[in-house]
Amino acid sequence: MNKTHPQRGVHVATFDSTKSFSEAKACCTRRRVCISAVALLVLAALATIVGLAATLGLLLHVPVNRFCAASNNRTGFLCDDGVTCVPASHVCNRIRDCRNGEDEQEKLCDDLPSSLPGYLVFHCSNPLYWIYADQRCNGMNDCGDCSDEMESLAACPPCGSEWWSCTPVLYEYCTCIPKRLCRDSIQHCASWSDEYICKP
Ligand SMILES: [Ca+2]
Numbered sequence: 001m002n003k004t005h006p007q008r009g010v011h012v013a014t015f016d017s018t019k020s021f022s023e024a025k026a027c028c029t030r031r032r033v034c035i036s037a038v039a040l041l042v043l044a045a046l047a048t049i050v051g052l053a054a055t056l057g058l059l060l061h062v063p064v065n066r067f068c069a070a071s072n073n074r075t076g077f078l079c080d081d082g083v084t085c086v087p088a089s090h091v092c093n094r095i096r097d098c099r100n101g102e103d104e105q106e107k108l109c110d111d112l113p114s115s116l117p118g119y120l121v122f123h124c125s126n127p128l129y130w131i132y133a134d135q136r137c138n139g140m141n142d143c144g145d146c147s148d149e150m151e152s153l154a155a156c157p158p159c160g161s162e163w164w165s166c167t168p169v170l171y172e173y174c175t176c177i178p179k180r181l182c183r184d185s186i187q188h189c190a191s192w193s194d195e196y197i198c199k200p
Pocket residue numbers: 090091092093094095096097098103104
């Protein structure tokens with residue numbers, strides 16, 4: 001006589017192939033949705049990072065404003081160290097005044113004066129001539145016609161009513177002298193205008 005003895009503790013599961021396939025399919029679909037969402041999030045994060053990097057890159061390439069005031073309040077060029085201020089006329093003079101030579105870099109000096117920032121340049125009344133901005137109002141006739149010292153282009157501080165503006169002479173000083181020195185039989189202006197034109 002054959003007896004069947006069920007084995008204790010052993011669970012015999014009934015396999016419903018149709019139900020299991022549906023569950024598996026639903027689970028798989030949910031997983032795909034989750035994976036897709038994660039993938040989208042990752043892509044969005046990457047795009048943000050790339051965008052930030054590009055923006056940062058652009059920012060790094062934005063020209064730096066290097067305008068600064070050198071000694072005696074002269075117009076200057078700020079070195080990369082953010083401290084050293086080189087007088088304008090020391091830029092592109094073939095001497096490395098900035099520690100890393102940024103005052104002599106090719107892009108600044110390869111096509112003077114147009115390759116220089118505008119604040120470093122002064123255009124004389126004669127359009128053929130230009131000087132460095134720190135040569136304006138320094139008492140020297142750097143333009144050759146004193147337009148860097150006396151004319152409206154230069155806009156230098158006026159001599160004042162008690163002063164005489166010497167008539168300019170090429171490549172000489174364009175100075176002011178006290179009017180009391182006019183016609184004192186001693187030359188003070190290179191042009192002698194203090195002795196022949198000035199009226200005390
Ligand atoms: Ca230099």
